[in-house]
Amino acid sequence: MIVLATVIIVAFGAFVIYSQLTSPKREAKAEATKLAQKYAKLKTVKNFYWYNRQKTYFTIDGQNTNSQNIYVVIAQKGGQINIYSHDKGISGTKARSIVQKEHQPKKITKIAMGMWKKKPVWEITYLNKYNRLCYDLVSFKNGSMLKTIQNI
Incomplete structure (x- = not known):
């Protein structure tokens, strides 16, 4: 009984730690997706990228309502949004x-x-x-x- 309780506590603790560590990425993806849906007419999401060099950018790779494959690049600060069609560059x-x-x-x-x-x-x-x-x-x-x- 004590072993089972210990296993449950350890598993729950690991889940809480994992959730806290991945929360910023989930929140960034959710916010970037909302912006991409609003401004780029994003319909589906294929990938999410977090780029951090001189500035931080969140990029959503997906398809818009016109069935075009697009990348929506969103600046973390200032919210500038750039949209690029897949066929205008490399994957x-x-x-x-x-x-x-x-x-x-x-x-x-x-x-x-x-x-x-x-x-x-x-x-x-x-x-x-x-x-x-x-x-x-x-x-x-x-x-x-x-x-x-x-x-x-």
Whole structure:
């Protein structure tokens, strides 16, 4: 009986901690989705990205009411919203393959879309062969490598 009670308490504690740790991301996604629905006529959500470099951006990848696949990039501060059609640039998968070809990362840890110098970019964060954190910014428009930081 004591063992069962201990297991229940530990499981409940783990759930509470997990909920508190993931709450900011859930809240950001919910708020970004509402804005995307209102201003970009978003109908469905496929992915959510949280980009944090010079500024923080939340990006919703989905489909609008006209059945167009779009990215809705929302600035955390100021709420500026940019909408990009999938066919006007490269996908996160393509950006990933560009980084893999260029740097042969040991492990890609994150892919996120945001804005850098007022242009849409894919940020790819990864571990290199020395297990050091690195990141690349890849242009959404043409797939060119805009910035690389190695061995952080």
